[in-house]
Amino acid sequence: MRKSLRVIVVAAALALLLVLGSGIGSAKVTIDFWTLFTGPDGRVMGELVERFNEEHPDIEVVMQILPWGEPYYSRLATSVVSGEAPHVAICHDYMIPRFASTNAVLPINESMLEVLELGEDMFYDAVWNNSGSYEGVRYGIPLDFHGFGVYYNVDLLHEAGLSSEPDALPVTGDEFVAALMKMTKDLDGDGTIDRWGIIAPLDWFRAWSLWAGVWQNGGDFLSEDKTRSTWNTDIGRKALQFQVDLIHKHKVMSPELSVNPFLAYYQGQAATMISGVWEVLGAEAAEGLNYTVGNHPLIGPEKVYAIGSHTFVLPVQAKRDAEKERAALTFIKWILDNNLDWVKAGQCPSRLDVLEVDEFRNAPYLLPQRTIAEQGAYGRYLPKIIPWSRVQERIVSGIEAALLGKKTVEQTLADMDREIDAILARGR
Template sequence: MCAPPMFVKEVIVDSQRRTNLSRRQMLRLFATTAGVTAAGAILAACGNPPEDAGTAGGATAAAGDNSLLNAPTATPIAPQSFGSSSAKTKIRFWTILSSVDGTVMNNLVRKFCEENPDIAVESLQGLTDFNQKLQASTISNTAPEVALIRHTYIGPFVDKNMLGPIEASELTSAGINAEDYDPTVWKFTQYKDKQYTVPLDIHCMAMVYNKKILADNNLQVPTTLDEWTKVVETVTKGDVLGYNTFGIGSGAAEYMTWYIFAIWQQFGVSMISEDGTKAAFNTPEGVAAIKWMKEIQSKGNPKNVSTADLGRTGKLATWPDGPWISTLYFDPSQAESANDMDAAPLPQKDLNKKAVWGQSHQFALPRQANPDPEKRAAALKFILWMSEHSADWAKAGQVPARNSARDEALNGSDPILQKLKAWASELPYVSFMPAHPMLLEVMPRIAANVEGALLDQWSIEEGLKKAEDEVNQILAG
């Protein structure tokens, strides 16, 4: 799995190779693994990691490519069981989290089981090819009781009959109440007037910057895109780069679209039309937004060199990123320039019309062929506990969605958690991508074609036209 450069500790799910597998092919994932646990069966049947996403327009698997079924792939964190073998109820929990995120999450799972000895949890963190394997598990009747997904997965997963709705009465009985959460993120737990998830966190884009570099050049922290461009142009000299675009160099990867969406929103541009039938970004404003992205990239990193370690060593002045980088870039034991680093709200095109991309990890209940009321109740109890203790989840570099946990994390004494305030301050104007069943197919095509324009492989106009045509083809079915 090719992780995005310099900023992600979390395994990025393969959205590049979006092969639709038949029921027969999905069941083949489990056919040779009878007699082992469901988690073991999944792992034994994992497919090859995706092709290198390091070039723009990375290869997409041809229709009918069954390489997913061939050789096993590793899961970053081995499945672990927590709680007593004699616990009354056992549930399974799958996530896409790896590295620090997966470790922090497993620590929380362990604590949950210590406080709730009647429930045991089999925890599978960092599951590679997560989307395909979760779909396979729902077809083969081996789905976990709880899964942690991105909110952008809700529409596609519901469309594939992978998630079941959560009734209002269930939430009330479990003690899960909408008023306890940020209202924007709660809104995006729903799809087609039904609730499918409960939010754990919110993450958005802010500007990470080197205080020393700005001070050495007598510069203030920029608040607008024009100011940002001027700062970048001033500091880019010698062995210092002024800027690098989030996700650039990763090809057809959904995560680059996060930043593109943020800038489009500032220019008043939508990704998909309101009725969900066509691309909406190939407009004069959409072109202008990408022109700004290309201009600042050209001034801040004219040779488009990798900046994987430059931020940690004090050679990169500014870049857009999410709160997940906090544990790496603001920790002196991890980054030599940590004491010089800080974060500020993402600069804006118009300070009177602020916008920034936002996303959320959310707990979902995968569809079960034979629902077990006790397991479902245990799953909801698990979700509530995780939400109530999500101030500890903030230590992985995430802003809790639960109001009380967010207040606790931001008002404590931990200097790294204090950095999360830059991202949390943007919540009043955060914009979530539209809920759409084809969103996971759409995002990589936008990323690949915009990246090609930023890297001078084609013009901005050509790139957006290519993206528009490909997205419209996807949306047309």
């Protein structure tokens, strides 16, 4: 009898503790954070989140990594529809129109910016104003920006009698082609090239180079009101011809397209590759590779680079919760205050003050970030249209047909215009 009484007392005490305990716990605000960083960058973000949680006893950020690309964005969309959206999420700049136009993410208003303590003067103009906005309203806060550069094999540069000094690397398209011609070699003298000046880049990298080429020549590939595709112009033809010529005229780019071109560069079968700033992690890990990075060549008179950003967005909740929103903003601010740590994951900083930090200015492992960060001041974002991914897919496919000689440059661009016009007309 007494024993069972004791059991009851203990149980009651435990229950009371539990209730009190959960009461104490509820002072902590828990927010969900979705990212699409599936590579080593996910580990870096995970460490940042951990540090944030340690420094903020009142906030618990729960990070979830989802595969990027289609599954990520469709799951983000469904989570909003079902009222179970994360409180903060990463969103590429080109996906902002999709989510903004459907009211799936919150506009970031003045009072939120006050909490963030962030302002225009702290960022590159283009990054701050164009990465996260849609039709004049801000929806995203830029975490970073990324652009493309040329990864050079230093040993092969030297072998061809070229300098690997940052100032001596090619700047214009002509200089670039000249350097590639010097590095393209038939090593065993059998009449076929066995070391390419440049490995054919991954399919969508080629597309980025293509529209950068159009912008550098002072043109654009969509009409001003974004209702018509304008690829088939002198400027468009010039940009595509530049890529085709690398293979068919100058014979400096491998004519065989691969879905995994990086290995050929890492193993020295190609002297250069064009890739994003994030490739720094692969280049650092490549054994025996002595690399340096130059900026993406400018194939026209205008100094413009094609850039993109990861932005923070606040997905719409089933019920708005001021406390959680504030916690989310606190988290975004903290991550941006530690922008340099994120930059190490292979991105360029969105904040200008990072440029002044000694580590960023000098660390050898941040060379690509440092080089490509120059693009921030000359950066241009993709057009903010809802069906962007569908448009990009047509561009990627078109370039492939042209490079493989399946279609002429003119035919390729005419087909691209026809297809993209139809997509723009449908508008979603």
